[in-house]
Structure formats: structure tokens, C-alpha cells
Amino acid sequence: xxxxxxxxxxxxxxxxxxxxxxxxxxxxxxxxxxxxxxxxxxxxxxxxxxxxxxx
Amino acid sequence: xxxxxxxxxxxxxxxxxxxxxxxxxxxxxxxxxxxxxxxxxxxxxxxxxxxxxxxxxxxxxxxxxxxxxxxxxxxxxxxxxxxxxxxxxxxxxxxxxxxxxxxxxxxxxxxxxxxxxxxxxxxxxxxxxxxxxxxxxxxxxxxxxxxxxxxxxxxxxxxxxxxxxxxxxxxxxxxxxxxxxxxxxxxxxxxxxxxxxxxxxxxxxxxxxxxxxxxxxxxxxxxxxxxxxxxxxxxxxxxxxxxxxxxxxxxxxxxxxxxxxxxxxxxxxxxxxxxxxxxxxxxxxxxxxxxxxxxxxxxxxxxxxxxxxxxxxxxxxxxxxxxxxxxxxxxxxxxxxxxxxxxxxxxxxxxxxxxxxxxxxxxxxxxxxxxxxxxxxxxxxxxxxxxxxxxxxxxxxxxxxxxxxxxxxxxxxxxxxxxxxxxxxxxxxxxxxxxxxxxxxxxxxxxxxxxxxxxxxxxxxxxxxxxxxxxxxxxxxxxxxxxxxxxxxxxxxxxxxxxxxxxxxxxxxxxxxxxxxxxxxxxxxxxxxxxxxxxxxxxxxxxxxxxxxxxxxxxxxxxxxxxxxxxxxxxxxxxxxxxxxxxxxxxxxxxxxxxxxxxxxxxxxxxxxxxxxxxxxxxxxxxxxxxxxxxxxxxxxxxxxxxxxxxxxxxxxxxxxxxxxxxxxxxxxxxxxxxxxxxxxxxxxxxxxxxxxxxxxxxxxxxxxxxxxxxxxxxxxxxxxxxxxxxxxxxxxxxxxxxxxxxxxxxxxxxxxxxxxxxxxxxxxxxxxxxxxxxxxxxxxxxxxxxxxxxxxxxxxxxxxxxxxxxx
Numbered sequence: 001x002x003x004x005x006x007x008x009x010x011x012x013x014x015x016x017x018x019x020x021x022x023x024x025x026x027x028x029x030x031x032x033x034x035x036x037x038x039x040x041x042x043x044x045x046x047x048x049x050x051x052x053x054x055x
Numbered sequence: 056x057x058x059x060x061x062x063x064x065x066x067x068x069x070x071x072x073x074x075x076x077x078x079x080x081x082x083x084x085x086x087x088x089x090x091x092x093x094x095x096x097x098x099x100x101x102x103x104x105x106x107x108x109x110x111x112x113x114x115x116x117x118x119x120x121x122x123x124x125x126x127x128x129x130x131x132x133x134x135x136x137x138x139x140x141x142x143x144x145x146x147x148x149x150x151x152x153x154x155x156x157x158x159x160x161x162x163x164x165x166x167x168x169x170x171x172x173x174x175x176x177x178x179x180x181x182x183x184x185x186x187x188x189x190x191x192x193x194x195x196x197x198x199x200x201x202x203x204x205x206x207x208x209x210x211x212x213x214x215x216x217x218x219x220x221x222x223x224x225x226x227x228x229x230x231x232x233x234x235x236x237x238x239x240x241x242x243x244x245x246x247x248x249x250x251x252x253x254x255x256x257x258x259x260x261x262x263x264x265x266x267x268x269x270x271x272x273x274x275x276x277x278x279x280x281x282x283x284x285x286x287x288x289x290x291x292x293x294x295x296x297x298x299x300x301x302x303x304x305x306x307x308x309x310x311x312x313x314x315x316x317x318x319x320x321x322x323x324x325x326x327x328x329x330x331x332x333x334x335x336x337x338x339x340x341x342x343x344x345x346x347x348x349x350x351x352x353x354x355x356x357x358x359x360x361x362x363x364x365x366x367x368x369x370x371x372x373x374x375x376x377x378x379x380x381x382x383x384x385x386x387x388x389x390x391x392x393x394x395x396x397x398x399x400x401x402x403x404x405x406x407x408x409x410x411x412x413x414x415x416x417x418x419x420x421x422x423x424x425x426x427x428x429x430x431x432x433x434x435x436x437x438x439x440x441x442x443x444x445x446x447x448x449x450x451x452x453x454x455x456x457x458x459x460x461x462x463x464x465x466x467x468x469x470x471x472x473x474x475x476x477x478x479x480x481x482x483x484x485x486x487x488x489x490x491x492x493x494x495x496x497x498x499x500x501x502x503x504x505x506x507x508x509x510x511x512x513x514x515x516x517x518x519x520x521x522x523x524x525x526x527x528x529x530x531x532x533x534x535x536x537x538x539x540x541x542x543x544x545x546x547x548x549x550x551x552x553x554x555x556x557x558x559x560x561x562x563x564x565x566x567x568x569x570x571x572x573x574x575x576x577x578x579x580x581x582x583x584x585x586x587x588x589x590x591x592x593x594x595x596x597x598x599x600x601x602x603x604x605x606x607x608x609x610x611x612x613x614x615x616x617x618x619x620x621x622x623x624x625x626x627x628x629x630x631x632x633x634x635x636x637x638x639x640x641x642x643x644x645x646x647x648x649x650x651x652x653x654x655x656x657x658x659x660x661x662x663x664x665x666x667x668x669x670x671x672x673x674x675x676x677x678x679x680x681x682x683x684x685x686x687x688x689x690x691x692x693x694x695x696x697x698x699x700x701x702x703x704x705x706x707x708x709x710x711x712x713x714x715x716x717x718x719x720x721x722x723x724x725x726x727x728x729x730x731x732x733x734x735x736x737x738x739x740x741x742x743x744x745x746x747x748x749x750x751x752x753x754x755x756x757x758x759x760x761x762x763x764x765x766x767x768x769x770x771x772x773x774x775x776x777x778x779x780x781x782x783x784x785x786x787x788x789x790x791x792x793x794x795x796x797x798x799x800x801x802x803x804x805x806x807x808x809x810x811x812x813x814x815x816x817x818x819x820x821x822x823x824x825x826x827x828x829x830x831x832x833x834x835x836x837x838x839x840x841x842x843x844x845x846x847x848x849x850x851x852x853x854x855x856x857x858x859x860x861x862x863x
Contacts, residue, residue: 019777026769028253028305029558030738031745032777052782 007042015052018043061570061577063797066734069563070577071302071556080302083257083274088330091259092121094320095177095333097167097184098343099159102193102413102762103206106157106166106186113183114169119176122327123184124168124319126156133322136315136378137284146218149209149411151378153315153322159188160208160377161413162764163342165315170323170331193413193762197351197372200412208377208411215411217375217384222391223404223466231366231402235357239442243434244831245427247349247374247756248749249766250420251774254304255335256344258317260324270297271321275313276306276557277595280381282587284313285321300585306557307746308419309345311597312381316343341767345383346756347420349374350390352431358439362453366402369394369431373409373417380418384409389424395465396432397476397514397700398454403466413762419597421746422807425515433511433812434829441823447816448489451480451512462694471514472694475726476702478788480512483702483724486784492706499708500824507821509705511813517599517801518697520684533594534695535683538608540569540616542676544662546655548573550612551583553593554605559803560735561601565609567731568797572613573620575640575654592681599801602731603697604682607795611680619676620654623661626669627652684794697792699800701725703744703809705781709821711843714836716752716818718781723809728792728800736802737785743806744783749775750807751814753833822846 002021006013013021018039019032027035037053045051061067074080111123135150154165167184171177194200194208200215208215232238259272269291275281278298286293303310316333324331335343350373357365373387391405422429436454440447456463458475465471492508499506521534539551550569556562562584566577583589594600621635624642628635634645643651652660660666661674668674684694706720723740730736753773757765766772791798811832818834819827826846830839 015782016778019780022777026253026774026776028251028307028746028774029742031741031775031783032780033741033783034738036777036782 003039003042006039010044012044012046014046014049015040061567063567063571063729063731064733065567066732067563067567069560069735070566071560071562075302082254082302082304083259083272084334086259086272086301086332088259088261091330091332092170092172092327093174093177093333094323094331095169095174095181096165096316097169097181097186098339099155099162099164099166101159101188101190102162102195103191104159104188105191106155106159107189108187109167110185111167113185114180117176117180117183119172120169120180121172122170122323123180124154124323125166126152126154129153130156133288136318137288137313146384147212147216149212149378151315153319161415162762163339163415164377165319168319168323170327195412195414195758195760195762197374197410197412200410201408208413217409217411219406219408220388220391221404221406222468224402225404227402228366228368228404232355232357232368235365236359237442238355238357239435239438240353240355241435241438241829243352243354243431245348245350245352245430246750246832247417248347248420248754249341249756249772250307250309250344250347251341251772252305252307252310255337255340256310256314256317257332257334258320259330259332260321261330262325262328264328266295267292268295268297269321269325270299272299272301273317274303274310275300276311276555276597278555278585278587279553279591279593280595281313285318288318289322289325291325298587300555303555303557306596307421308347308423308597309380310557311419311595312345314343337769338767341772342415342764345380345416345418346376347417347423348427348750349417350387350427354431354435356435356439358443360443362443362445362450364398364400364439364454367395367400368403369405371405371407373407374414375409375411376414376416377411378416380416382419382423383416386417386419386424386427390427392467392469393425393428393515394431395467396429397451397456397512398432398436399456400466405467414758415764421743422804425804426747426807426811429511429513429515429808430812433513434815437510437816437819438829441819441828447510448480448484451510452477471698472794473792474514474698474700475790476512476514476700478790479700479724479726480702482786482788483704483722486722486724486786487704487720489704505709505711505821505824507707507709507817507819509707509813509815509817509820510702511809511816512700512702513808513812514698514700515804515808516696516698517804518603518684518795519598519600520695534604535681536594536600536604536608537592537679537681538605538612539677539679540609540612541678542616542620542654542658544659546579546658548575548580549583550580550609551590552605552609553590553595554601555585555596557596559596559601559739560732561596561605564602564606564731564735568606568609569613572610572617573640573654574637599803602797602799603795603801606731606799607797608680608682610797611682612678615678615680616676619678620657622669622672623666623676624652624657626666627657627660694794697794697801699726699802699805701805701809703813705813705817707814707817707821709818709839711822711825711840714839714843716834716839720784721781722784723806724786724788725802725805725809726788726790726800727802728789729798730787730789731797731799736787739802740785740806741783743804744810745775745780745806747807747810748780748814751811751832751834752779753835755833
């Protein structure tokens with residue numbers, strides 16, 4: 001639901017900002033890796049930003 | 056989805072996920088039955104107390120309450136709880152009542168059970184029960200529990216020592232340590248943690264008095280074991296007892312045992328002949344569901360200046376808690392057996408003592424025994440490297456067991472059947488650009504920054520064989536798995552296995568194996584699992600066995616089914632001795648591919664009776680395989696467990712003024728043998744690393760001297776959030792495993808074996824210029840800061856970490 005809201009806002013976010021936005025969710029299974037990746041699919045990166053998924 | 060996507064090796068999306076991610080799963084708490092009652096438990100607020108009296112009259116009088124049970128109500132009807140039992144006299148095994156009768160032994164032990172028409176009335180009624188306790192002194196620290204004057208957890212045993220073992224060669228180790236150029240002594244704490252799956256435990260049970268049938272839906276990793284335990288404990292005919300594990304929100308080990316509250320729920324359903332539900336609350340879960348780890352090691356390791364390890368001697372203490380879960384005493388055994396890790400250590404000895412305390416039982420938790428052993432050996436390797444000023448990668452390479460040295464018998468009387476530790480290490484170093492990182496570290500250190508690189512080259516094992524000689528060097532667990540592949544009249548394929556999807560993706564991987572073998576698509580494959588009515592045999596999912604053992608059984612069953620299909624097709628196609636092959640779900644004559652018949656037609660025609668059956672053949676396509684590893688841990692006939700290994704590398708920057716740790720890079724390269732589904736494998740690594748980092752950075756179950764669990768909610772017990780986790784760079788190497796037909800290696804517990812040592816190694820490396828040589832987990836900021844102060848000889852304010860309160 002957080003990701004849906006962020007998608008509606010349409011504002012670019014860094015990976016750190018996405019992780020901060022997801023602080024209200026606790027997951028024991030995924031290490032948040034694919035959750036952040038999924039959020040990244042619908043939330044634009046700031047111009048010129050190189051995110052962690054490019055590592 | 057094209058037919059070619061569902062093959063072994065394909066990173067296909069999980070079949071379980073569409074319903075789970077849309078909120079359409081069915082977990083135990085989603086089950087609602089007509090007339091269902093709710094069960095709530097009154098649990099002891101004392102760690103050790105006599106129960107003088109219980110008055111349930113006020114609870115019974117509350118409208119909506121149907122029944123209240125106490126221990127004395129049950130003592131003539133039900134025996135002690137099923138508990139870990141091994142042949143021989145190795146273990147002192149305590150009895151434990153379902154509901155405490157005269158005494159309570161840990162905070163959270165059940166004292167009464169209330170059944171009501173809804174869970175809120177049950178809760179209110181619970182609060183009305185009057186219990187008169189006489190508190191007794193409690194002991195929660197292992198070393199205190201071993202003293203002669205310590206309060207006894209179980210008087211009948213006469214001591215708090217559950218058992219003591221020695222593995223290895225004490226004399227050889229002692230001599231080796233005197234010969235070594237350098238001996239390093241260190242005390243390591245592997246703190247008690249709590250698994251905290253997102254779904255807590257729970258049961259819905261239903262009884263039909265007309266046919267004496269009991270059905271239980273339970274959040275468990277091992278429905279077949281649970282069924283047996285329920286039937287025996289309740290003296291109920293096993294054939295009339297059905298156990299179903301619906302969707303499970305994480306298991307991680309503790310859900311592999313049977314608990315008093317679960318047994319009680321099923322008992323009440325039968326006793327009242329009404330459906331009953333019990334769902335564990337989070338705070339309840341933190342004290343009632345088994346904990347993990349909880350060990351202390353005094354380690355001495357000897358190394359020569361050239362880097363060759365000479366010997367190791369360890370004295371280890373392990374918390375049992377107040378009683379046993381299904382695997383409680385085994386953790387110390389497994390840890391001891393694996394403690395030499397990836398290295399040739401010519402002489403080693405471990406003395407392990409497992410100790411009862413007035414705390415929640417410690418049982419299997421992801422990595423169990425092997426995460427502990429990996430932590431000890433990988434931490435000590437780095438400790439040695441620091442001592443002799445050798446690069447920790449170089450020290451590891453110097454002492455690795457080499458591929459041509461397998462099968463390799465360790466001083467712990469365990470034989471490793473195969474391994475190639477260098478291949479994963481090399482890949483991890485490449486991904487990290489390790490030499491460049493060391494250069495960067497030098498430059499940043501010159502600027503006064505504290506940057507550290509941690510390495511862990513952990514080796515572990517999963518997929519165990521049934522131990523031939525259960526004892527101190529063998530894990531007494533069922534090690535075979537059964538799979539049946541059948542084709543229905545309409546051509547649909549069923550796979551029935553005894554493993555369990557608990558969120559890890561076993562269902563999808565199982566379907567892929569069958570799809571690959573029969574060259575069909577998963578859209579017409581149904582995996583049947585977790586219902587004892589259909590999958591009555593098997594040992595569930597734990598110890599990273601689901602693919603190595605379960606998957607191998609499925610492969611063999613699917614191969615048998617394929618052979619049967621080809622035999623029937625030969626009759627249908629009248630192809631004589633011509634070579635036949637399955638392609639895209641069709642049986643084709645290799646030399647004349649236009650001559651073919653689809654799989655569903657083979658099944659249909661065969662069962663319809665339209666096939667001239669070859670002599671001895673019958674019309675149904677249903678093939679079963681039971682698979683188990685061939686060997687025994689201490690004999691060279693073959694492996695008794697499935698070997699796995701990997702290297703993790705971690706880059707951190709530490710602020711010595713605040714103790715904060717910034718994880719800048721995390722690299723994980725584990726050898727998985729054949730990758731059945733790379734996406735699922737990566738997911739397992741991610742989750743395991745998260746739990747390993749959780750333990751390394753923040754998790755700790757803390758008891759005070761009175762036995763109160765101070766960390767019994769998420770306010771006090773931290774698990775990682777998105778901001779705590781690094782982006783994980785995951786790759787794997789695929790050294791096919793000759794010990795099973797699939798060639799796989801265990802994967803599920805790799806993350807916890809690598810993550811905790813690698814993180815501590817990185818932080819210690821970062822602070823080594825200040826003279827820090829070790830910091831115990833969890834590396835909370837205050838602790839890290841205290842370590843830097845101490846190392847610099849600075850006075851600091853007393854830390855609560857040094858007070859009596861926080862012990863292991």
C-alpha cells in the first residue's frame with residue numbers, strides 16, 4: 001500500500017528514500033531486496049541517479 | 056507461459072505467489088468453521104514457581120465461556136509431552152506436562168486453557184483465573200546453572216546438565232597448541248535469538264464423533280511428524296487423524312516441533328466435540344515458541360606464523376531452556392561436528408555441555424548448529440589472521456581442504472564427501488574486486504576513516520540421511536523422502552511429496568523437476584503436499600532437505616513415470632524396438648518424429664483399456680521413489696549429509712564515535728550444485744542473509760535474573776527493516792553434487808551461515824587500527840563504541856552490557 005501511494009505521487013526517489021518509506025513494513029523472508037526492486041519498477045529514479053540495482 | 060519455461064534451471068516466477076501477493080492465501084487464522092470456539096492460554100508470569108492453587112470459578116462464570124482446563128484436570132488423561140528422545144543414555148530427558156501441574160519452569164509455560172465463543176471473551180476469562188504461586192529462585196545464566204548450588208530446573212534429573220559430549224582428540228589438541236607458534240584465546244557468544252516468523256503458530260481442530268475423525272489445520276513444517284505425535288499423545292487412532300498445513304507464513308525451524316498449546320487445541324476439539332481455534336499472539340510467540348542459538352564458546356586456536364593451523368580446543372556451553380523441543384539437544388552436537396569448517400585442522404577437540412535453565416526451550420532455528428559452527432570458525436580464522444598479520448583470504452586459502460582431498464575425515468569424526476571452496480571464494484573476490492577494496496581501505500584509513508572488509512568462507516551441510524547409529528556424531532532424524540508422480544485419466548500430472556512449502560518455494564521447484572522430466576508445462580501439474588490424507592509419508596521441510604532429498608525423490612519418480620509412459624507409448628505407436636523420446640509433452644519415435652502421441656492420450660488410452668498392455672504392465676501411470684543418501688557420517692561408504700559452502704564478503708564503514716555501522720557492500724557467492732530455480736535460490740540467500748545480519752546487528756533475546764523475558768515484543772526485539780539491509784550482490788557457483796541424482800546442494804541456510812561472521816569480521820577489521828580484536832554480537836552502536844573506548848584504554852561510563860542483567 002505504501003508503494004501504491006508512492007506510485008500515485010509519481011515523484012522520483014533514491015533507493016535510500018524508498019527504503020525509508022518502507023520502514024513501516026517488517027519482513028522476515030526477503031531481506032527487502034525484491035520489495036525494493038518492485039518499488040523501483042513503479043517509482044522513477046532522479047535524473048542521473050545510479051541506484052543500487054545497477055551494482 | 057511457454058512449455059519451455061518450466062524447466063530445471065529456469066528462474067520462473069513462483070506458482071504460489073499470485074494468491075499470496077494479492078492477499079488470497081489461506082493461513083490457519085483464515086479458517087473459520089461453523090460453531091468454532093476460541094482457545095486462549097494463561098501462561099506463567101514466573102520463571103520458577105510452585106503452583107499452590109488455581110481458582111477458575113470466576114472464569115467459568117463469564118458468559119460465553121465453555122470450559123477451563125488446568126493441569127490437574129488432564130494429569131490422569133494425558134501423559135507427558137512428546138519430546139526429543141534418542142536411543143542410548145546420552146541425554147537426560149525431562150518430562151513436561153501439557154499444562155503445568157505443580158510447578159512452572161519458564162515464563163510462558165501454560166497454566167490454564169480457556170475455551171469461549173470468541174477470542175475476546177476467552178481473553179477476558181483468562182484474566183479472571185486466580186493462580187496462587189510460590190515463586191522460587193530461577194537461574195537463567197548457563198554458567199550459574201552449572202554450579203552445585205544452582206536451583207534445579209528438573210529435580211528428577213538431579214543436575215542442570217542435560218548432557219555433555221566430547222568430540223575429537225583432547226590429547227592431540229593439547230599437544231598441537233603447545234607446539235604452535237601462536238595461540239589465540241577468545242570467548243565468543245552466540246546470543247539467544249527468536250525466529251519471529253511473520254505468521255505466528257496456530258491450530259484449528261475439528262472432531263467428528265460419528266466417525267471418530269480428528270482434523271487439524273496447523274502452521275507447521277512437518278505435518279507427518281505432527282500427525283504421529285498427535286495420535287500417540289492423544290491415544291487416537293492414527294488413521295482417523297488428519298493434519299493439514301495450509302499456507303504457512305515462515306517456519307525457520309521452530310515450527311518443526313510439536314508444542315503443548317497445539318496438542319491442547321486438538322485435545323479440546325475432541326473433548327468438546329466442537330471446532331476450536333487457537334492463534335498465537337506475537338508477545339505470546341516470543342515466549343512460547345522455541346528460541347535459537349544461545350551458546351558460549353571458549354576457543355583456543357593454534358597457528359604457525361606461516362599460516363598453517365595447528366590445532367583447536369573448544370569448551371562450549373549451550374542453552375537447552377527448560378525442556379526439549381524436537382531437536383533441542385542436537386544443536387550442540389551439530390555445532391561440534393561442523394566446527395572445523397572448511398579447514399584442515401589436524402587436531403581438535405570440543406567439549407560441549409548442554410544446560411537447562413528457566414527459560415524458553417532452545418531448538419532448531421535456521422542454520423541450526425551450522426550457523427553457530429560457521430560463526431565460531433570464521434570469526435576465529437579472522438582472529439588468527441589479525442594476530443599473525445596475514446590477509447584473512449590468504450589464511451583461508453592456506454588451510455582449505457582441497458578438492459582432491461575428499462572424502463575428508465575431520466577430527467570430529469565426520470567425513471565430508473566433496474567440496475571446492477576455492478571456486479566460490481574466487482568468484483566472490485572477483486565480484487568484490489577485493490584487491491582494489493584493500494587499496495581503498497588503505498587510502499581511507501590514512502584519512503582517519505574506519506573501513507573494514509569481512510570475509511567468510513563457510514561450509515555447512517543439509518539434506519541429512521537417517522542416522523544409522525544415532526549418537527553424539529549423528530543426528531537422529533528421518534532422512535528419506537518419498538515422491539509419487541502420477542498421470543490421471545485426463546492426462547493431468549500429480550506430484551505428491553512429503554516436503555512442505557513454508558514460503559520458500561518448494562512447490563514451484565518440485566513442479567519444475569516434473570515439468571522438465573516429462574517435457575510438459577506446469578499448467579497441468581498439481582503438487583500435493585502438506586495434507587496427511589494425501590501425502591502420508593515424509594519428513595517435512597527443515598535442515599535444507601527439500602531439494603536435495605525431496606527433489607531427488609521427485610526426479611527419480613518422474614524418471615520412472617517417464618519410462619512407463621514410453622513403454623505404454625511403444626504399444627500405442629506399435630513402434631517395436633524403435634527409440635522413443637518425450638518432446639514437448641509428446642512421445643515421438645526418434646527416427647520418425649511424425650509418429651507421435653501426446654502424453655495425455657497415453658494416459659487416457661492406457662486407462663481406457665485401448666492399449667495392448669505388455670506382459671506384466673498395468674494401465675495406471677503412477678510411480679513412487681523413496682530417496683535417501685547412501686552413507687553414514689563416520690563411515691566412508693558414502694555421505695550422510697549434503698555438503699554446501701560459500702564465501703560472503705562485506706564492506707563496512709564504522710563511526711567509532713557513535714558505533715554506527717554502514718554496510719556499503721554485501722557479496723554472497725554460495726555453491727548450490729545444480730540450480731533448480733535461480734530466482735528462488737536468490738530469495739533464500741536474501742532471507743538468510745537478513746536473519747544473519749539481524750543476529751549480527753540487533754537481535755537478542757534477553758532474560759533478567761528473575762527469568763523475565765525482557766524482549767517479548769517488537770518494541771524491544773529488533774529485526775531488520777528495509778533501511779537496515781544492504782543491497783545484496785548474489786551469485787552462485789554450480790559444482791554439481793555427485794551425492795544425489797539432482798546434483799543439488801542445500802541452499803536455505805547458507806545466508807545465516809555466512810552473514811553473522813562476515814559482518815563481525817568486517818567491523819572488527821574496520822576497528823583493528825584502534826586495537827579492537829573482537830566484539831560480541833549483536834553489534835549495537837553502544838557496544839561498538841564501548842569496544843573502541845576499551846581498546847584505546849579510555850575510561851568509559853559503565854555499560855549495561857557489562858552488568859549482571861544481560862547474560863547468555
